[in-house]
Amino acid sequence: MTATPPARVTIKDVAARAGVSKGAVSLAFNQKPGLSQATRDRIFRAARELGWAPSPTARTLAGSRVDVVGLAVCRPARLLGLEPFYMEFISGVESVLVERSCSLLLRLVRSPDEETGLMESWWRGRQIGGSILVDFRADDPRPAVAQRLGLPVVAVGHPTLTGGLTSVWTDDATAVTEAVRYLAALGHRRIARVGGAAALGHTSIRTTAFDEAVRTLEPAGRAWQVATDFSGDAGARATRSLLTAAPADRPTAIVYDNDIMAVAGLSVAAEMGLRVPDDVSLLAWDDSQLCRLTHPTLSAMSHDVHGFGAEVARTLFGAITGEGPGSHPVATPVLTPRGSTAPP
């Protein structure tokens, strides 16, 4: 992969123009002591005049920092595009990276093994200085690999899932409980949840919390739960099957694990002649703009995804600069009631 190389200005040119050695230029640009202010100024001026900036490649090779962080995402592209979550998350990450003039190396992978392989080659090839790990599963191989490699990472997920890695997480259990309590307060006792991919750790956390929350209602409620692949189609199928039972034997409220499925659920209800929220209440998750575009609008557990991404990036910088492992909870999603929830 070659092409006309860019016109090269190197540290040597800057050094020559400033009348110093290249070591001096290096010192100046790394804010290290050992230069007079006057020399520093001369060097910076020369650099500015030549339009020079140190080459990250050479810096990396010479053994200092790597200004790139990695992110591999393991979900089918078809679903990724639909989940507003990721782009929003990435933009939050970027907002912090930019301040440190860091870049994001993104890769879509098809399996956790491909991901660990990628991390290993990125890290050994010094392509990244650290990595963000998302979508943890039960017995996820990544904590072990990260440990073995000594790769600085931040895991997005509850500490019970992330095997001792530094983690940033939202309290899904509490949020699920809050959602159930809210629906219960409206009078619902037959509550369903259309969950995400069963293999994902945060899905099982939500599943457990949901069961517990519905079971401990006073008077006790009845719970249904379905696992999906997060796609709208799956959400529609799940909703359809939940709502085809006899009126007395079906849920009066449904909680969805993302907003796409909630939108799909809304349309299934309409197709079945059920009114939302009169006949059935729907509650979405990962509140995006989409929830305000439907009719009725969707109540949702909303969540500052951008800020979440930013916190992840900040934590990653901590890990890269040697901070020990830690657990960083961020704000629990909060309930945003809109038009899709009402008393049964």
Add this chain to the structure above:
Amino acid sequence: MTATPPARVTIKDVAARAGVSKGAVSLAFNQKPGLSQATRDRIFRAARELGWAPSPTARTLAGSRVDVVGLAVCRPARLLGLEPFYMEFISGVESVLVERSCSLLLRLVRSPDEETGLMESWWRGRQIGGSILVDFRADDPRPAVAQRLGLPVVAVGHPTLTGGLTSVWTDDATAVTEAVRYLAALGHRRIARVGGAAALGHTSIRTTAFDEAVRTLEPAGRAWQVATDFSGDAGARATRSLLTAAPADRPTAIVYDNDIMAVAGLSVAAEMGLRVPDDVSLLAWDDSQLCRLTHPTLSAMSHDVHGFGAEVARTLFGAITGEGPGSHPVATPVLTPRGSTAPP
């Protein structure tokens, strides 16, 4: 940004184990002539045993290829997350990059100037071997910058917008015309279009084509056009204002520039008590799964975004390997009728 460096295996180790010089290892790994098959085999075996792969950083510094391509996206994060387009596009790009073990450097920027600055520093710092340019505007500064730098790029957009750069594009004018013809064939003569950001080049192409298409209907039709920022809210506002006119004085069909706005339009129609498609037909663009989740389902101009991304990546490799500028049209979006369009 330092951390425990990875355990390093270098070309020297491989050379030692294979009993050759490091030059020989380099020759073997770059498939260059000058080595016997036996030696080649020994080298590869040694590399495999040590788990070595050449360091892209060192390779880059030594003046050969750069295995990274850049992509800067200049849209507010809030909108990006919602547009299924980008993630799908990126996944298409990735599908080709992966074959060449290339990575994607992604950055969200806030202005075209920030983008040109980024391209320049990425290129001069040899961080990228080429770049993908999206969202062209009138008088876009990027073609000039790319030329000046000699940066291999591929521009996503119609050749009239991309100033002589190698371009990959879909024929928006034809697609718009087809959309209008379809609606006209159903009997619509009062047709509106809720367009995207006016500053974007492809928006104005569509705007012009739409006017032309409606004007030349037989009998002639009446056209409305509104520019938005692609957000669902803007789509909702536009729809509301189009539909509040007296029945005889409002459009009977509306075309949207993306699917989010079409979803929003659908909900506005419902909120206003208008039935879709009986009272008003809606037609979306950039068909994603979302269009099948609404009720009624949304007819759309659909488009193989993944394949589009792949073609862009392939074209970029062409540009990087020195192919001259060229124009690469890809398949025109095709009409996918669903439940939101019918005779007026």
Add this chain to the structure above:
DNA sequence: GCACCTCACTGAACCGGTAAAGTCTCTATT
């Protein structure tokens, strides 16, 4: 039997930086 080639491979320079050790000058100390 000798010059000439080719083939397979080595050695050293280089890419653009960083970092540690070395040099030189000037000031403060005793």
Add this chain to the structure above:
DNA sequence: AATAGAGACTTTACCGGTTCAGTGAGGTGC
């Protein structure tokens, strides 16, 4: 006045590859 020490730089050795000018062995032609 001799000595130490600090400050301001320079020198040099890498980092992990690529590249290119050798080098030596073996084969060919005459």
